[in-house]
Amino acid sequence: MEAFTTHTGTAVPLRESNVDTDQIIPAHWLKKVTRDGFEDGLFEAWRKNPEFVLNQPERAGATVLVAGPDFGTGSSREHAVWALQNYGFKTVISARFADIFRGNSQKGGLLTVVLPQETVERLWALTEADPTAEITVDLVDRQVRAGELVADFEIDDYTRWRLLEGLDDIGLTLRHEEDITSFEATRPTWLPRTQPVG
Amino acid sequence: MGRTLAEKVWDAHVVRRAEGEPDLLYIDLHLLHEVTSPQAFDGLRQAGRRVRRTDLTIATEDHNTPTLDVDKPIADPVSRAQIETLRKNAAEFGVRIHSLGDVEQGIVHVVGPQLGLTQPGMTVVCGDSHTATHGAFGALAFGIGTSQVEHVLATQTLPMAPFKTMAVTVEGDLPEGVGAKDLILAVIARIGTGGGQGYVIEYRGQAIRNLSMEGRMTVCNMSIEAGARAGMIAPDETTFAYLNGRPHAPQGADWDAAVAYWKGLATEADAVFDKEVVIDAAELSPFVTWGTNPGQGAPLGESVPDPVAIEDPVERAAARKAIAYMGLTAGQKLRDIAVDTVFVGSCTNGRIEDLREVAGIIxxxxxxxxxxxxxVPGSVRVSLQAVSEGLDKVFTDFGAEWRYAGCSMCLGMNPDQLAPGERSASTSNRNFEGRQGKGGRTHLVSPQVAAATAVLGHLAAPADLSTAGV
Incomplete structure (x- = not known):
């Protein structure tokens, strides 16, 4: 995973609440068996509308998505994270994220930043008025800065450390393989098995 | 202070606990399907890792599978390639798989319980948000993403952030004609699509205890639509009776030991939930959605809301947009909404009891x-059971299409889709824009409402049939 320390970029103000994963990446894209090539599927239905914010020429190259509350609701598809990353987004700001989406984003190094809706509104106003306005998302200092706006955000220490270091979860867990083996020895024998142990 | 059901199951699975780190939880059962697993197996391959516990892992094909001509090669080459990828991965890594044509094939959340693989007190994961279904057995069941699928394949564990507990207590008895689906749609409308965020919900109370296992699965299944991480119901005699004799249920002395353990899982009387919601079952009625998220619902007897009356500006804007997408008008009676398609199926309502309900009405x-x-039956086993009861004949005599098992029109990854502008009454779980096909409009309903709607052509409850004289 690519490490995330601090990122500065222009933004896409997405004035939508409950942006579900079927909007982020429709199901027919999920037939792909790779982690890349999802950029054209991102918000596919909405992008058919020329007025849609992502289609505005001044939003080209934006890397910060500022969305309404309950972003990423719905399915567990990590393809939603891949689609955002494939398109070029490095971070998403919202007042509330769906749990699974947030977990997926943290695995893949897409930083999800929770800020109060009032702050999101200010970021919308700022970036709508000036599409060249840049937003800095600083994971080191847990802070979002844009123009006059400075907003601290919360993220647990462990996730922050993993993202800053770009660490792979599986590798971290396998450091504790002995604990896993010891735990397995204590499991009740009547627990179901899907196939005989060979 | 006593512990809740969720806390007990969690605590019993902690492999490692360290200050400042998420708990590392052991996973008792890992369910796989074709859509969210290929990149995970790829990851294993690239890192030279194996599947740690193939005996706790099982795969089925469901999301992409056709529900017609299942004896022929899958027509869509991309779907076919994805299913073939799962088959290759299962063979290479030694994972048990139930492929199209196999008697145990079906929707992953129907297959696990019917095999008896889902049991109380277990941790169950799957790369699918509706894994919450398995909580109906008193299991702690989470939907996970592909990176986590890879993590579980490699380690049989998951680092999990702590959760909060919520009790949703449904007191009293459900009125006649009101079922599990109406109940959960009403719960979601009450707490909102984000209301459960960070919580594991435990459904409690007399109306929940009186539900069958199928009904309990319907309720837990849609916990994710309220944003919850999982939903659970304490195991009881209904649970044990469902499990007893299933292929993977414990037997003999093991059964007794298991039941004794399961009986100790219930939330203790002095346990405290972080949040409590109480609902009076007597106030519930057939419930349908009018909007484009599962929280945008109302009793069937009401009308499409007027966004102007919605106080919260974000909700108001969302309602306005949803009503426009759905092609409805504020104030329109929900019963006046005519549909083109009725879909009965999915991991929410594709079980035998659901099919019996529908058949009884039509x-x-x-x-x-x-x-x-x-x-669309949820599994081949459900299909066979329905045929043995003659339900398939009831459906076809009525004029319905009786299909092969799979996820089908719930998400339209196979050819079962709505055309642009088409409207459905669907027993599935999501009414998102375009979920059932580009431009399609979905109303989430119970099997009972689906059946009555199919008879009358507009959203309706079974009680409307006698009024209409049909």
Whole structure:
């Protein structure tokens, strides 16, 4: 995973609440068996509308998505994270994220930043008025800065450390393989098995 | 202070606990399907890792599979390639798989319980948000993403952030004609699509205890639509009776030991939940959605809301947009909404009890003119059971299409889709824009409402049939 320390970029103000994963990446894209090539599927239905914010020429190259509350609701598809990353987004700001989406984003190094809706509104106003306005998302200092706006955000220490270091979860867990083996020895024998142990 | 059911199951699975780190939880059962697993197996391959516990892992094909011509090669080459990828991965890594044509094939959340693989007190994961279904057994069941699928394949564990507990207590008895689906749609409308965020919900109270296992699965299944991480119901005699004798249920002395353990899982009387919601079952009625998220619902007897009356500006804007997408008008009576398609199926309502409910209502009647009805059993076993009871005949005599098992029109990854502008009454779980096909409009309903709607051609409850004289 690519490490995330601090990122500065222009933004896409997405004035939508409950942006579900079927909007982020429709199901027919999920037939792909790779982690890349999802950029054209991102918000596919909405992008058919020329007025849609992502289609505005001044939003080209934006890397910060500022969305309404309950972003990423719905399915567990990590393809939603891949689609955002494939398109070029490095971070998403919202007042509330769906749990699974947030977990997926943290695995893949897409930083999800929770800020109060009032702050999101200010970021919308700022970036709508000036599409060249840049937003800095600083994971080191847990802070979002844009123009006059400075907003601290919360993220647990462990996730922050993993993202800053770009660490792979599986590798971290396998450091504790002995604990896993010891735990397995204590499991009740009547627990179901899907196939005989060979 | 006593512990809740969720806390007990969690605590019993902690492999490692360290200050400042998420708990590392052991996973008792890992369910796989074709859509969210290929990149995970790829990851294993690249890192030279194996599947740690193939004996706790099982795969089925469901999301992409056709529900017609299942004896022929899958027509869509991309779907076919994805399913073939799962088959290759299962063979290479030694994972048990139930492929299209296999008697145990079906929707992953129907297959696990019917095999008896889902048991109380277990941790269950799957790369699918509706894994919450398995909580109906008193299991702690989470939907996970592909990176986590890879993590579980490699380690049989998951680092999990702590959760909060919520009790949703449904007191009293459900009125006649009101079922599990109406109940959960009403719960979601009450707490909102984000209301459960960070919580594991435990459903409690007399109305929950009185539900069958199928009904409990319907309720837990949709916990994710309220944003919850999982939903659970304490195991009881209904749970044990369902499990007893299933292929993977414990037997003999093991059964007794297991039941003794399961009986100790219930939330203790002095346990405290972080949040409590109480609902009076007597106030519930058939419930349907009018909008484009599962929280945008109302009792069938009401009307499409007027966004102007919604106080919260974000909710108001969302309602306005949803009503426009759905092609409705504020104030329109929900019963006046005519549908083109009725879909009965999915991991929410594709079980035998759901099919029996629908068949009981439509038997001897005819589908409304111009309405297409699809009945898609949740698994091959459900299909066989339905055939043995003659339900398939009831459906086809009515004018419905009786299909092969799979996820089908719930998410339209296979050819079962709505055309742009088409409207469905669907027993599935999501009414998102375009979920059932580009431009399609979905109303989430119970099996009972689906059946009555198919007869009358507009959203309706079974009680409306006698009024209409059909």
């Amino acid at each position: 038997k001897g009647r005819k589908v409304a003119d111009g309405v297409r009805m699809l009945v």
